Amino acid sequence: MPVNMDHHWLPFSNNRLFHAEPQMFESAKGVKYWTPEGREVLDGSSGLFTCAAGHGRSEIAEAVYEQIQKLDYTPHFQRAAPISFELAEKLSGLLPEGLDRIFFASSGSEAVDSAIKICLAYHKANGDPQRTKLVSRAWGYHGVNLGGTSLAGMVGNRRDFGGITCDVVHMRHTWNEDQRYTRGQPEDGAHLADDLEAICQTYGGETIAAVFVEPIAGSIGTIVPPVGYLKRLREIADKYGILLVFDEVITGFGRTGAAFASQEFGVTPDVMTMAKALTNGAIPMSAVAVKTEIQTRVIQSITADRPELMHGYTYSAHPVACAAALATLKIYEDDRLFERGKALSDTFLDLVYSLRNLPQVTDLRGYGMMSGIQLKPGAAPGEKGSIVQRRLFDEGLHVKATGDALIFAPALVSTEEELTQMTAILQKTLGDAELA
Numbered sequence: 001m002p003v004n005m006d007h008h009w010l011p012f013s014n015n016r017l018f019h020a021e022p023q024m025f026e027s028a029k030g031v032k033y034w035t036p037e038g039r040e041v042l043d044g045s046s047g048l049f050t051c052a053a054g055h056g057r058s059e060i061a062e063a064v065y066e067q068i069q070k071l072d073y074t075p076h077f078q079r080a081a082p083i084s085f086e087l088a089e090k091l092s093g094l095l096p097e098g099l100d101r102i103f104f105a106s107s108g109s110e111a112v113d114s115a116i117k118i119c120l121a122y123h124k125a126n127g128d129p130q131r132t133k134l135v136s137r138a139w140g141y142h143g144v145n146l147g148g149t150s151l152a153g154m155v156g157n158r159r160d161f162g163g164i165t166c167d168v169v170h171m172r173h174t175w176n177e178d179q180r181y182t183r184g185q186p187e188d189g190a191h192l193a194d195d196l197e198a199i200c201q202t203y204g205g206e207t208i209a210a211v212f213v214e215p216i217a218g219s220i221g222t223i224v225p226p227v228g229y230l231k232r233l234r235e236i237a238d239k240y241g242i243l244l245v246f247d248e249v250i251t252g253f254g255r256t257g258a259a260f261a262s263q264e265f266g267v268t269p270d271v272m273t274m275a276k277a278l279t280n281g282a283i284p285m286s287a288v289a290v291k292t293e294i295q296t297r298v299i300q301s302i303t304a305d306r307p308e309l310m311h312g313y314t315y316s317a318h319p320v321a322c323a324a325a326l327a328t329l330k331i332y333e334d335d336r337l338f339e340r341g342k343a344l345s346d347t348f349l350d351l352v353y354s355l356r357n358l359p360q361v362t363d364l365r366g367y368g369m370m371s372g373i374q375l376k377p378g379a380a381p382g383e384k385g386s387i388v389q390r391r392l393f394d395e396g397l398h399v400k401a402t403g404d405a406l407i408f409a410p411a412l413v414s415t416e417e418e419l420t421q422m423t424a425i426l427q428k429t430l431g432d433a434e435l436a
């Protein structure tokens with residue numbers, strides 16, 4: 001039956017193009033989608049870096065079904081259900097040591113904006129209310145709510161919304177020409193963290209609340225941090241009393257080889273955001289993890305009978321989302337999926353780097369089970385990405401494109417055979433010198 005497409009306004013989409021040539025999925029299992037016509041499309045981006053355990057996991061479906069029947073909703077303002085405490089405890093066991101106080105929300109964007117408010121509340125509680133400035137990085141993506149839009153270093157995401165942004169200073173991104181085709185972490189570039197030092201000198205370190213970075217910049221097309229860069233950021237943040245926030249919305253839950261990129265790179269932030277693979281994408285949910293002393297300080301600073309943090313959402317810690325997350329974490333543990341992703345990474349990156357000499361490829365980047373494929377630009381910025389993404393769908397592969405980069409990051413459950421099939425489709429499409 002034909003679908004009436006008039007009423008749904010698609011997010012981050014060229015709606016005109018979509019209406020002219022719709023590309024839809026109707027069902028999914030494992031690392032495969034099927035279109036309404038029944039055509040198979042391999043999933044090269046784990047949905048949107050969400051479905052690390054593959055699609056259609058019955059364990060999650062059953063947990064969700066049971067939870068809706070048992071307790072479909074709890075208000076969380078001065079009320080709670082045991083399941084959210086169970087999830088928070090479980091998560092704190094996976095997180096880097098010290099990050100063990102968890103605030104729940106429903107999307108990565110909500111997690112980022114919650115993290116901003118927690119950082120500001122912490123400094124106020126600490127007697128430092130003048131710390132209101134935020135630092136982030138060029139090419140960074142931190143969601144689309146007002147705080148995240150302000151932090152955005154992908155400036156296209158701020159362009160149409162002048163006037164709504166808060167006080168953010170941007171560091172430089174870490175990519176340069178010499179890094180082209182680097183596999184893993186580039187050796188040079190740790191000095192770029194000194195941008196934070198320069199910002200502190202310019203604005204006064206005592207005015208800065210927090211520095212937000214994605215450990216691996218994901219949405220821009222997988223930019224891997226140079227060796228020593230994150231450690232240097234940590235040192236400078238400590239020197240000036242600035243909170244270091246890792247936005248692990250993409251890098252969390254095994255994408256880099258460890259549970260979180262923080263552990264993989266050996267640098268512990270004060271605050272961490274996560275979402276996406278927390279529930280394997282099945283139910284919206286996100287979280288902000290903070291160091292114990294951050295929560296303690298905020299809570300102890302309020303003596304009146306009022307909420308200590310004047311912030312929260314109707315759907316914070318939704319019990320059904322908690323059930324989905326618990327079932328997802330159990331899959332990760334039972335199937336040892338983080339270890340599996342780590343073990344698969346070499347094969348995956350070998351396949352990615354086999355694309356090196358194709359006419360449409362100008363750079364390759366990769367770490368763990370995420371990679372960026374930079375395309376030869378088309379007539380206008382982003383045009384080639386859109387053309388390639390559509391062509392790949394026709395050839396049977398879903399891959400996320402941002403601008404002229406593809407983010408190839410398959411599920412951690414992918415087999416070598418499936419990865420090889422995905423790569424063959426990329427080879428065919430990116431090998432077409434005439435593609436324009």
Ligand SMILES: Cc1ncc(COP(=O)(O)O)c(C=O)c1O
Pocket residue numbers: 106107108109110112141142143144214218219247248249250275276
């Ligand atoms: C690093 C990062 N932060 C935040 C977000 C926003 O998440 P959401 O789309 O769930 O709001 C994303 C989404 O891709 C992301 O990659």
